[in-house]
Amino acid sequence: MFAPAPFLLKDTSVSQVMTQVCIALVPGIAAYAWLVGPAILVQLVIATLAALLAETAMLRIQKKPLTIFLSDGSAVVTAWLIALTFPPLAPWWLVVIGTVFAIVVAKHLYGGLGQNPFNPAMVAFAVCIVSFPALMSQWPSVGLQLPLLDQINVILGLAPRVDALSSATPLDAMKTALKLGEGMQDVPALLANQDIYGNFAGRGWEWVAIGYLLGGLWMWQRKLITWHVPVSFIGAMVLLSGGLWLFNPAQFASPLFHLLSGGAMIGAFFIATDPVSGSTTPRGKLIFGAGAGLLAYIIRVFGGYPDGVAFAVLLMNLCVPVIDLLTQPRIFGMKDADKGGQA
Amino acid sequence: MLMNLFKFKGGVKPPTNKTQSLGRPIAQAPIPSRLVVPLHQSIGGTPRPVVQAGDKVLKGQLIGEADGWISAAVHAPTSGTVVDVAMHVQPHPSGLDALCVVIEPDGKDEWIPREPVDYKALTPEQVRERLQQAGVVGLGGAVFPTHGKLTASKTVPMEEMVINGAECEPFITCDDLLMRERAEEVVRGAGIFRDLLQPKKVLIGIEDNKPEAAAAMRAAVQAVGETFEVIQVPTLYPAGGAKQLIRVLTGKEVPAAKRSTDLGVQCFNVATAYTAWRAIAHGEPVVSRLVTVTGNVHEPRNYEVLIGTPMDELLKLATPHPDTDGIVMGGPMMGFLVPDPKVPVVKATNCLIAHSDRLFPPKAPEMPCIRCGACAQACPHELQPFEMYWFSRAKNFGKTQEYHIFDCIECGCCSFVCPSRIPLVQYFRFAKSEIWAREREKNAADQAKERFEFKQLREEREKAEKAEKLAKAAAAQAAKKAAEAAAAAASGDTPAEAPGPASAETATTPAAPSAADAEKAAKLATIQAAMERAKAQREAAQPKNTEQLTPEQQRAADEIEARRVAAKLVEPVASANPANEKAE
Numbered sequence: 061m062f063a064p065a066p067f068l069l070k071d072t073s074v075s076q077v078m079t080q081v082c083i084a085l086v087p088g089i090a091a092y093a094w095l096v097g098p099a100i101l102v103q104l105v106i107a108t109l110a111a112l113l114a115e116t117a118m119l120r121i122q123k124k125p126l127t128i129f130l131s132d133g134s135a136v137v138t139a140w141l142i143a144l145t146f147p148p149l150a151p152w153w154l155v156v157i158g159t160v161f162a163i164v165v166a167k168h169l170y171g172g173l174g175q176n177p178f179n180p181a182m183v184a185f186a187v188c189i190v191s192f193p194a195l196m197s198q199w200p201s202v203g204l205q206l207p208l209l210d211q212i213n214v215i216l217g218l219a220p221r222v223d224a225l226s227s228a229t230p231l232d233a234m235k236t237a238l239k240l241g242e243g244m245q246d247v248p249a250l251l252a253n254q255d256i257y258g259n260f261a262g263r264g265w266e267w268v269a270i271g272y273l274l275g276g277l278w279m280w281q282r283k284l285i286t287w288h289v290p291v292s293f294i295g296a297m298v299l300l301s302g303g304l305w306l307f308n309p310a311q312f313a314s315p316l317f318h319l320l321s322g323g324a325m326i327g328a329f330f331i332a333t334d335p336v337s338g339s340t341t342p343r344g345k346l347i348f349g350a351g352a353g354l355l356a357y358i359i360r361v362f363g364g365y366p367d368g369v370a371f372a373v374l375l376m377n378l379c380v381p382v383i384d385l386l387t388q389p390r391i392f393g394m395k396d397a398d399k400g401g402q403a
Numbered sequence: 404m405l406m407n408l409f410k411f412k413g414g415v416k417p418p419t420n421k422t423q424s425l426g427r428p429i430a431q432a433p434i435p436s437r438l439v440v441p442l443h444q445s446i447g448g449t450p451r452p453v454v455q456a457g458d459k460v461l462k463g464q465l466i467g468e469a470d471g472w473i474s475a476a477v478h479a480p481t482s483g484t485v486v487d488v489a490m491h492v493q494p495h496p497s498g499l500d501a502l503c504v505v506i507e508p509d510g511k512d513e514w515i516p517r518e519p520v521d522y523k524a525l526t527p528e529q530v531r532e533r534l535q536q537a538g539v540v541g542l543g544g545a546v547f548p549t550h551g552k553l554t555a556s557k558t559v560p561m562e563e564m565v566i567n568g569a570e571c572e573p574f575i576t577c578d579d580l581l582m583r584e585r586a587e588e589v590v591r592g593a594g595i596f597r598d599l600l601q602p603k604k605v606l607i608g609i610e611d612n613k614p615e616a617a618a619a620m621r622a623a624v625q626a627v628g629e630t631f632e633v634i635q636v637p638t639l640y641p642a643g644g645a646k647q648l649i650r651v652l653t654g655k656e657v658p659a660a661k662r663s664t665d666l667g668v669q670c671f672n673v674a675t676a677y678t679a680w681r682a683i684a685h686g687e688p689v690v691s692r693l694v695t696v697t698g699n700v701h702e703p704r705n706y707e708v709l710i711g712t713p714m715d716e717l718l719k720l721a722t723p724h725p726d727t728d729g730i731v732m733g734g735p736m737m738g739f740l741v742p743d744p745k746v747p748v749v750k751a752t753n754c755l756i757a758h759s760d761r762l763f764p765p766k767a768p769e770m771p772c773i774r775c776g777a778c779a780q781a782c783p784h785e786l787q788p789f790e791m792y793w794f795s796r797a798k799n800f801g802k803t804q805e806y807h808i809f810d811c812i813e814c815g816c817c818s819f820v821c822p823s824r825i826p827l828v829q830y831f832r833f834a835k836s837e838i839w840a841r842e843r844e845k846n847a848a849d850q851a852k853e854r855f856e857f858k859q860l861r862e863e864r865e866k867a868e869k870a871e872k873l874a875k876a877a878a879a880q881a882a883k884k885a886a887e888a889a890a891a892a893a894s895g896d897t898p899a900e901a902p903g904p905a906s907a908e909t910a911t912t913p914a915a916p917s918a919a920d921a922e923k924a925a926k927l928a929t930i931q932a933a934m935e936r937a938k939a940q941r942e943a944a945q946p947k948n949t950e951q952l953t954p955e956q957q958r959a960a961d962e963i964e965a966r967r968v969a970a971k972l973v974e975p976v977a978s979a980n981p982a983n984e985k986a987e
Contacts, residue, residue, distance in 0.1 A: 065731075065735070065738055065828065066417075066735060066815035066818050067731060070819050073767060073822050073823075074822050076822065077773075077775065128768055173770070173773065174770075174772050335773055340774055388806075391784055391786055392785045393784075394807075
């Protein structure tokens with residue numbers, strides 16, 4: 061028997077959607093590999109392999125068709141987001157643990173594709189930063205001139221983890237310095253440190269963030285994402301950071317610094333926009349994005365972790381069912397008030 | 404004539420595939436070897452057949468009489484002989500049979516005497532009745548009897564009348580060609596509707612991918628001397644949905660719970676206007692319609708087709724490709740595969756598409772929903788299809804209604820854009836039909852319950868009446884027996900043993916000493932016998948007579964019971980009002 065109408069279908073599929081998300085990550089990845097170090101490419105490969113293996117195992121156990129679900133690309137997107145948010149020289153097993161946890165626990169134990177209430181990549185980040193705080197906080201200084209082969213050896217555990225590998229992220233460095241300085245340090249002076257900071261934020265990293273921004277704009281143009289989440293995420297972060305910055309520019313960094321630091325851009329365009337774990341209604345997306353932006357700022361500036369995007373997104377994931385329920389849009393023909401009587 | 408157009412949200416832009424069938428003018432399809440004319444071709448009552456096998460019929464002769472106001476007559480599409488009035492498979496996805504009149508054409512195509520009238524000389528009621536008698540129904544696909552839409556609301560003034568020439572479904576071009584070739588009659592038909600409804604404005608909406616049709620309509624409006632506005636609307640599926648076109652042209656949104664007339668708008672298809680004019684001004688009932696024959700065929704084209712023509716015969720005219728494996732009736736977005744290629748063309752048939760896997764590749768396997776929301780963005784009614792999908796799947800039908808499933812017009816936009824290839828519309832149809840089925844069941848159950856409760860009430864009333872009778876009879880019997888016993892006792896010298904109206908004290912001792920033992924024994928035997936009989940009687944009467952007594956009956960029974968107890972005819976415990984225990 062034939063399938064029912066519509067007989068015409070748009071040329072689209074889950075794997076096309078996921079492939080386009082991966083393509084949108086490419087500018088950020090390119091900047092990352094160029095400015096921070098090509099080791100990230102190795103991490104991407106490790107994470108991808110781990111994700112596909114974990115996905116295969118979980119599909120086997122559930123007796124789901126392998127080819128359809130392996131080729132949907134969702135595991136690859138998760139893997140890439142994990143690799144891009146973990147320290148670039150993190151040991152291979154840390155990336156593998158994060159990825160396997162994301163695929164097995166955060167995705168498949170909740171029912172697989174489309175069923176996970178939490179963003180799997182952010183679950184991986186949260187699990188690892190809680191379990192391995194030291195390793196998750198060791199970021200190489202951007203000026204590190206270590207040959208690629210040596211970097212790979214570090215990742216694979218074949219070379220010792222030297223001191224140069226364990227500096228803080230620019231965001232973390234700023235927070236720590238301000239905290240230790242107890243009001244004696246001021247932001248402009250810290251930003252003058254050309255070893256860590258570039259034109260707007262972390263040296264090198266700022267361009268990675270701009271790469272994500274470009275990829276995100278491309279996704280918006282391709283209608284893979286709507287404007288709601290990125291705009292409200294960025295807007296909320298700018299409002300809060302801008303307010304505090306205007307109030308005390310010596311102790312609070314500028315909105316631009318915050319937008320181009322840490323996970324703000326990848327979070328706004330690639331993580332908070334995850335449709336499965338995010339809000340789906342237009343107003344819900346605005347609330348979700350704004351909540352994630354605010355929480356990310358609060359955690360990264362006042363909290364104990366180097367960045368706040370992961371926890372912010374996870375906390376907002378928790379609120380999604382309620383947000384969606386309370387923000388159902390008015391439907392065609394029922395916009396002017398409730399006199400229609402149909403509830 | 405610049406006009407401010409409104410937008411509806413959502414919508415999709417599937418490839419239109421219209422040019423294929425636009426190349427040549429409308430052709431007259433030949434009279435087929437047999438015509439199978441279903442009687443039920445419109446919404447509403449099923450017309451009653453007024454012919455039988457063997458009858459000769461002329462073209463346009465009534466064969467099915469409208470049943471009720473919302474129903475439209477059916478006519479013989481050509482002259483010939485009725486060979487059968489029987490059940491035949493219908494062009495409906497269900498594949499169910501329905502009553503059809505089968506006509507063998509004589510080839511003469513001989514009309515009944517046609518009576519053109521000047522409708523302006525008729526009252527509005529007469530015009531509506533004529534349209535009903537001529538079988539004029541909405542030819543856009545919904546086939547609602549047109550006369551039923553031609554009465555203006557008494558409370559809301561009619562502001563706009565919309566004539567729908569949008570034809571937004573891909574592949575279909577029959578309205579386009581109708582407007583190009585017969586624009587004047589469409590405009591005149593719209594004039595009839597206008598005169599009946601008296602709207603302030605008449606707006607003719609045509610998608611902007613049909614400039615020739617729009618030009619022809621504009622010219623016709625001018626030629627006829629009307630003031631209708633011909634408006635080109637952006638090509639965006641489903642702009643031809645009545646509610647969408649009303650929104651685009653007037654800015655008004657008609658919710659599912661309301662009729663458009665409640666908002667002062669009414670909408671008709673161009674082909675409906677055309678048939679209305681033919682019916683009134685030429686006396687020709689609806690016996691044919693324009694059908695686009697396209698898809699997997701060599702020569703796509705529009706045909707004027709007699710109602711009842713078997714679809715496979717019509718399709719042959721366009722020479723289908725050999726890999727054709729089915730016929731879709733309607734467009735590719737909302738149409739359906741007919742259950743049998745021989746099903747007849749009906750008034751709702753605007754298009755036949757020869758189906759093949761080359762034309763419509765088989766769908767990829769269904770994936771889980773990733774909540775991407777593409778469906779919600781595409782939905783012209785601004786619903787949340789993915790939410791309705793979750794709840795339809797879970798058979799949580801109450802929730803589907805909370806998400807307004809009955810506002811879904813099943814346009815197929817959500818299925819069209821879904822990257823997971825979920826046949827969303829199917830889920831919604833399923834949910835809707837389940838909800839209807841449950842409502843029917845519930846109604847049936849409610850009625851049954853009502854009947855049952857009434858029956859119970861009646862039975863109880865009857866029981867109570869019977870119990871009253873029995874109680875009276877039993878009391879009388881007991882009194883009689885007691886009197887007999889008393890009489891028997893009175894014949895000796897012992898005081899009465901049996902109960903009397905005021906004998907509670909006197910009846911305590913069963914027997915008194917007497918002179919003759921034999922006499923005593925005889926008396927005792929008599930008394931005992933009387934007691935036995937009374938007891939047996941009480942037991943016989945008791946189970947039936949104590950339910951649902953009126954207070955008076957209860958009091959009477961209690962009194963009798965008290966006397967019996969006093970007379971030691973029964974044990975006191977057994978007399979405790981059993982009706983209460985039995986009450987359910």
